[in-house]
Amino acid sequence: MSRPEKIRCDACPVMCYIAEGKVGACDRYANQNGQIIRCDPLTILDRRIAKGDEIKPFLAANWDGHTATGDDVVPSAIGAGTTYPDYKPAPFIISRAIEGIDCVTVVTEAIFSYCGVKVKIDTDRHLGPEAAAVRAEGEVIGHIMTSEYGSQMLSLGGVDHLTGGSKAEGRKTCDALLRLCNKEAVELSIDGGSTVIVQAGQAPIVDGVREDRMRVGCGSATIGMFASQWQGLVDEVVVVDDHITGVVSEHQAGKVIDWPATGIRILGHRSTPGRYFKVAKPGQGWGGTNIEDPLTILGPWRPEKGARPGLRLLMVSTTGEHAGYYVLNDALEPQAQPMPPELQPSVELISQNCEPALCTVLFMGGAGGSLRSGVTENPVKLTNSVKAAQTTVTIGGAPVYRWPGGGITVMVDVTEVPDGAFGYVPTPALVAPLEFTMARATYEVLGGHKAQIRDLEDVLETGGEYGADVRVIGGAE
Amino acid sequence: MSANPQASLITGERLHLHHGPIDLIIGVEGPERQACFTAAAERFQTVLTELTRELPDLRRPLSPQQHFVHPVANRMAQAVRPFGNVFVTPMAAVAGAVADEVLSAMVVCQRPAKAYVNNGGDIALHLSGQTSFSIRGPAGDIALRAKDKARGVATSGWRGRSHSLGIADAVTVLARTAAQADVAATLIANAVDLPDHPGITRVPASGLNPDSDLGDRLVTAHVGPLSLCDIQRALAAGLHMADQFAKHGHIDSVVLSLQGHIQTHSAHHPIGAPAHA
Numbered sequence: 076m077s078r079p080e081k082i083r084c085d086a087c088p089v090m091c092y093i094a095e096g097k098v099g100a101c102d103r104y105a106n107q108n109g110q111i112i113r114c115d116p117l118t119i120l121d122r123r124i125a126k127g128d129e130i131k132p133f134l135a136a137n138w139d140g141h142t143a144t145g146d147d148v149v150p151s152a153i154g155a156g157t158t159y160p161d162y163k164p165a166p167f168i169i170s171r172a173i174e175g176i177d178c179v180t181v182v183t184e185a186i187f188s189y190c191g192v193k194v195k196i197d198t199d200r201h202l203g204p205e206a207a208a209v210r211a212e213g214e215v216i217g218h219i220m221t222s223e224y225g226s227q228m229l230s231l232g233g234v235d236h237l238t239g240g241s242k243a244e245g246r247k248t249c250d251a252l253l254r255l256c257n258k259e260a261v262e263l264s265i266d267g268g269s270t271v272i273v274q275a276g277q278a279p280i281v282d283g284v285r286e287d288r289m290r291v292g293c294g295s296a297t298i299g300m301f302a303s304q305w306q307g308l309v310d311e312v313v314v315v316d317d318h319i320t321g322v323v324s325e326h327q328a329g330k331v332i333d334w335p336a337t338g339i340r341i342l343g344h345r346s347t348p349g350r351y352f353k354v355a356k357p358g359q360g361w362g363g364t365n366i367e368d369p370l371t372i373l374g375p376w377r378p379e380k381g382a383r384p385g386l387r388l389l390m391v392s393t394t395g396e397h398a399g400y401y402v403l404n405d406a407l408e409p410q411a412q413p414m415p416p417e418l419q420p421s422v423e424l425i426s427q428n429c430e431p432a433l434c435t436v437l438f439m440g441g442a443g444g445s446l447r448s449g450v451t452e453n454p455v456k457l458t459n460s461v462k463a464a465q466t467t468v469t470i471g472g473a474p475v476y477r478w479p480g481g482g483i484t485v486m487v488d489v490t491e492v493p494d495g496a497f498g499y500v501p502t503p504a505l506v507a508p509l510e511f512t513m514a515r516a517t518y519e520v521l522g523g524h525k526a527q528i529r530d531l532e533d534v535l536e537t538g539g540e541y542g543a544d545v546r547v548i549g550g551a552e
Numbered sequence: 553m554s555a556n557p558q559a560s561l562i563t564g565e566r567l568h569l570h571h572g573p574i575d576l577i578i579g580v581e582g583p584e585r586q587a588c589f590t591a592a593a594e595r596f597q598t599v600l601t602e603l604t605r606e607l608p609d610l611r612r613p614l615s616p617q618q619h620f621v622h623p624v625a626n627r628m629a630q631a632v633r634p635f636g637n638v639f640v641t642p643m644a645a646v647a648g649a650v651a652d653e654v655l656s657a658m659v660v661c662q663r664p665a666k667a668y669v670n671n672g673g674d675i676a677l678h679l680s681g682q683t684s685f686s687i688r689g690p691a692g693d694i695a696l697r698a699k700d701k702a703r704g705v706a707t708s709g710w711r712g713r714s715h716s717l718g719i720a721d722a723v724t725v726l727a728r729t730a731a732q733a734d735v736a737a738t739l740i741a742n743a744v745d746l747p748d749h750p751g752i753t754r755v756p757a758s759g760l761n762p763d764s765d766l767g768d769r770l771v772t773a774h775v776g777p778l779s780l781c782d783i784q785r786a787l788a789a790g791l792h793m794a795d796q797f798a799k800h801g802h803i804d805s806v807v808l809s810l811q812g813h814i815q816t817h818s819a820h821h822p823i824g825a826p827a828h829a
Contacts, residue, residue: 087572
């Protein structure tokens, strides 16, 4: 048997040689199967650090000596270890002073059998019909929800996909949820629709095309925002949009600045003046429609309403991604012409006003009965305390939205949770860090495991029963 | 990618400095706290890098004319120099020397009533007036007062982070500096021993840590239950060395602990009544 290789750790200037299965001089890094790994039984978040900084920059560089308080250090449950089914106290129950009061943070990693993710995909493109199945590696893991303003929504996971279906379905669901929560890219295919690559905090990739921008507003809203800037430069503007296509000469925003009529005719359902529904079918073309040539949505121009040879027309999509400039010929047919330089800035302004298109992944889960008993001896008191806002719930130190109503059902933006915070158990279910923070007095009233309360510095210095280490990394603002 | 030093305040009153294997918890009492923390953080920025430059020499026993460039390395060398007759390298003083260096950077321009730098249990102190520093240990609480001479506290034992040649669970030393206390605690803990005792498992230090200054020397990996007679014999060996150190003025006081049994030795300083395990 050959002796295992020793490897050099470059985590700090000491550059320890570490043998297989051993840790370095710091007790923080170890050699596992020939790779240097970080041993992180407990992560301490520092809220002063900008999100995304993995290691806190050295104090002297950016510390004014006054703003820092103990409140900036939030213990997170990442690496705290967990017990299931939570028959013993949470691995860490930490006491620290906040504004002179004794605060208790109960830190555990929770196993969520009931959990899923809600995905918001910033795109005007049609990803698939509402309620269509969403698949990962062939297995159904969720479905398309209702469209929201400028975004398509997916609901993925949940107990029915995790444990209610076939073994393969549960495995693929758990795997996709885990990767989404850990900010990895996941390819999802929608029955009767598109294939989209979703990664939290990154632009969606729809059928292989990266979505750069989210539209500034619907076509009508775009007209409202920019009508005055087009006045005098062009005779008509059409903002092509899957939802509401806007026409400046007919739109209220044009009327108030006395924009003259042009005799344009839009082939679609007129809603109110200058606003048209259903000019085309949803698709991957202009403004989330299936239009490749925007002139197809125009009917014959009417000279009696103002159409004339030489009339200048701008057609633009809601993101400014597509734009065309046309001039009516003697037969009142629009002819494509190069975009005049004075008009170009208004097209660019639309695209500048479009925010970057992103995928947002919210982890959603409920903290159930057995988990709560790891925190207090009377679990329902914890639920009531959370509802009464006496107890704050965080996931990996990140703020959560708690659903009103029964139970402790929360959602968190996974980009605010430190990297690699989510794990899984073969149940299959996700494991997520979960912290309850409350005043010590509240905790004692709740029937908390008082004997388990430890000082923050004690945890920093000696760790818990699952190991003795901390890291300070950028926390959520 | 090598990480930079980090600093953070804990509980708003204490500073935590961390770089590689070093973790310092620093406390200051008085209005000078902010200025002291800033000074400590500034000094800490280069401490580990300086140490690593001279690490190969620091891991070897001192040669008579040896000189070091950096102040922490010099503190280490100075602390081990009086102990030329036993095997020891400057690394025995590293934790205490870092604590001393950062403490002195804090109090060079500021005069707080009380300040300390705790480097994983090896502590450098600054005390003045009526202030005192309390340490809880196996022999009960030790209150170190400003009028006492000791300004350093260190603990060594086979259960600690550094490897020990001996079997003491913990040897806590009070000395003039943390570096001196660190070396003395290491050597006294090494001396608390029962050579060739079958209940003690020893392994080469290099097997646990290839870079260890102890090389292939056998360090204690496990100590089985010992008889009362063995415990007393082992403690007596440590106590004898402590007595020698005290006579030469290297240490102030010491507490030795082995399997629930405590021995204390003090030249000048009162130590609390032994706590029974």
